[in-house]
Amino acid sequence: MDEQLTDGYSEPCGQCAAVNWGVSDEGQFFCRSCHNVIEKTREVVDVNTLHSKHSRISQITRPKKKRPENEREWMICEGFQFILKHQAKALVSLGVCMKFETEVLWNFWKRYLQNTQQAFTRNPVYTPRFMVFMKSQSDSESNAQSEQSYHTEVASEMSEEMSVSGYSSEAPSSVCSGSLDAVVYQNMKGTRMHNLMTMPRTLALCYLALLWVREAITLADLLRMVSERCVPYMNIHEAFPAELSLFGKDVQFFNVRYLPSYSLVHKEAVTLARILQLPSFPTVSKDCLLHPFPLTVRYLLEANLPNDLHVWVHKVIRQAAMGDSSFLTFEPSKEKPHLLRYDIQAVAVIIVTLKLLFKLDDHVEWKLSEEAAKKKKKKLFKLKKWFDVVQPVLEQARKREEREEAQRQWGTTKPFIxxxxxxxxxxxxxxxxxxxxxxxxxxxxxxPEQSSSLTNPHASFHFSWGKEEGSDGPSMYKKRLDCTLKKDGFKYLCNRKYWHPELRLCPRRTCGDHFSKIEPSLPRMYVWVLDLFSFILGVHQAEVHKEVLSVERRFLKRNHQPKIQWTLTSCKNKKKRSKTATHVVRKKTRVLDENITGV
Missing domain, CATH: 1.20.5 (Single alpha-helices involved in coiled-coils or other helix-helix interfaces)
Known part of the structure; x- marks a missing residue:
């Protein structure tokens, strides 16, 4: 059969020099030995134009193939629904309650499909009828005749687009592969395009459902599970059933080339909450593990800090009014909904407390540590010893994470066509x-070696502190603080000066957080603390620093504004911005009254 199709073509292959030619479905010649495709195509004589000498065509026009029996017609939203189902089952297997999958996430998904008019509606977005309706809404002055002509035009365009993708509008069963609405899904514009589901939005929807059931899984935990492949995200198309065939334009919707960042998923979660038109979320009370009181205990244990520090953390949270349910609960119905970053906020409160106690200015913290060492009491917390214990463990953990990332298999067993x-x-x-x-x-x-993240079960903590075998170092949980003094029966801080960078908010969309500019001028100890907690959360240092500034604004403004020497400069002038960002840390300090030590 191949000899008849090739018409005795006997030229050797340019790559393997073999003479073993075949003809593809498109009429192109290819070498059966090395699969090299050449530009030659089969020449077919058109029967209707036999009277013409120049009546040869370069390609064969074949009828559209029918879809195989093991495949069926499917939509893009069905693919995302399959992904969400697998992600929900993975989270339930990790300990999330069944209510998360069966009630919350499923109802969120149905609400999303209905609000975006992709399903559960009489007029789906991918039909010509919907496109005519959108045209009539934008152009109210058009008459019935022009609307009817537009209906015919859109219908013809839809049939042409489906024929290009391998579909036939007259016979839906006559298909090649891929989804039915890939072309329409791709060509949507305006607000409809911004409402479409994407791979990062699947994680954002899962995070909203976790937040609704008040599970003790933060956004940083969810992204870490994705990175460790405990929650399916990378190459998830390999788990697609055989009846959902990915081909052509479907690839761009499900092809994942990198893991999403924390800020991206957080932003998509706020956008999805607005699309879903969700009511106020359940209250984040003190018994909820997302509340800063229990959440800060977790990160104190993770960073190997003493338990006595949590007393001061409580005071900072209380006086900054960050423990109120009205502040912590997410309300999408507001004009500008604000979804708190609970994990980064808890870490920021700990850093502010460390600055209150030890100042972290490359001088006071070491002086206090030396004074504590002179007392020769084993139960006292020494910041220098804490640094010496945590620093090598942090470096080893970072190298181990980089090694696992390099050994991770990013390839797929089912390549995209x-x-x-x-x-x-x-x-x-x-x-x-x-x-x-x-x-x-x-x-x-x-x-091939498998990374430990793939062989070992998921753990909530990066480090293990204690005297047991396999621990990273000695625990300082029961150490006592010696950075305070007693006066008239009240405890005061030894550190009476509190420094912070510029706290004035910059204009939105015109100014950033300036962290890259002020980072060289920041105290190295403060930068190291930012580095430690940013590694624990898996975010950038700028994200943690931004949240620290937010906590400082609330804490200083609410309690000590009349007693602070405010010498703020504006960030509106871009010419003065670099000078302000570079010298503000060293030259401008805020002297607090002694009453701040009684927080």
Whole structure:
């Protein structure tokens, strides 16, 4: 059969010099030995134009293939629904309550489909009827005749788009592969495009559902589970059933090339809450593990800090009015909904407390540590010893994480096929890569190592402190603080000066957080503390520093504004911005009254 199609073509292949030609479905010649595709195509004589000498065509026009029996018609939203189902089951297997999957997440998903008019509606967004309705809404002055002509035009465009994708509007069963609405999903514009589901939004929707049931899983925990492959996200198309065939334009919706950042998922969660038009979330009370009181205890244990520090953390939270349910509860119905970053906020409160007690200015903290060492009491907390214990463990953990990231397999066993022309090349590249991998394994005589994050179960803590085997270092949980003094029966701080960078809010969308500019001028001990907690949360230092400034604004403004020497400069003038950011830390300090030590 191939000899008849090739018409005795006997030229050798340019890559392997073999004469073993075949013809693809598109009429292109390819080498069966090395799968090399050449520009030559089969020449077919058109029967209707036999009287013409120049009546040859360069390609074969074949009828549309029917969809295989094991495949069916499906929509893009069905693919995301399958992903959400697997992510929900993974979270339930990790200990989340069943209510999260069966009631909350499923109801959120149905509400999203209905509000975006992708399902549970009589007029879905991918039909020509909906597009005509949108046209009539934008152009109210058009008459019935023009609307009817537009209906016909849109219907013809829809049929052409579906025919290009391998679909037929007359016979829906006559399909090749892929989803039905990929072209329409891609061509949406305006607000409809911003309401479409994406891969990062699947995590954002899961986070909103976790927040609704008040589970003790923060956004940083969720992203860490995704990074450790405990929650499916990367290469999740491999788990798609055979009836959902990904092809062509479907690839751009489900192809994940990187893990989303904390700020991106947080922003998408706020956007989804606005799209879903959700009511006020359940109250975050003191018995909820997202409340800063219990959440700060967790991060104190993680950072190997003493339990006595939590007493001062409570005072900072209380006087900054950050423990009120009205402040902590998320209300999407507001004009400008604000979703708190509970984990970063808890870490920021701890850092502010450390600055109140030890100042963290590269001088006072070491002086206090030396004075505590002179007393020769084993139960006293020494910040220098804490730094010496945590620093090497932090470096080892960072190197281990980088090594696991380098060993992680980002490739997929089921490559994406974007077009039929590239199918042979993609499959060949995949076969060659797999063959080389097997050869290298035989050459090294060793199996590929699996990262510890894939072999070990998920753990809530990065570090393990204590005297047990396998612990990272000695625990300082029961150490006592010696950075306060008693006067008239009240405790006061030894540190009477509190420094902070510029606290004036910059204009939105015109000014940033300035962390990259002021970072060289910040005290190194403060930067190291930012680095420690940013590693624990898996976020950038700028995110933690931004939240520290937010906590300082609330704490200083609410309690000590009349007693602070405010010498703030404006950030509106861009010419003075760099000078303010560079010298504000060293030259401008806020002298607090002794009463601040009685918080």
């Amino acid at each position: 974007t077009s039929l022309k590239r199918k042979s090349a993609v499959l060949k590249k995949r076969r060659v890569a797999k063959h080389l991998e097997q050869k290298f394994q035989k050459f090294t005589d060793s199996a």
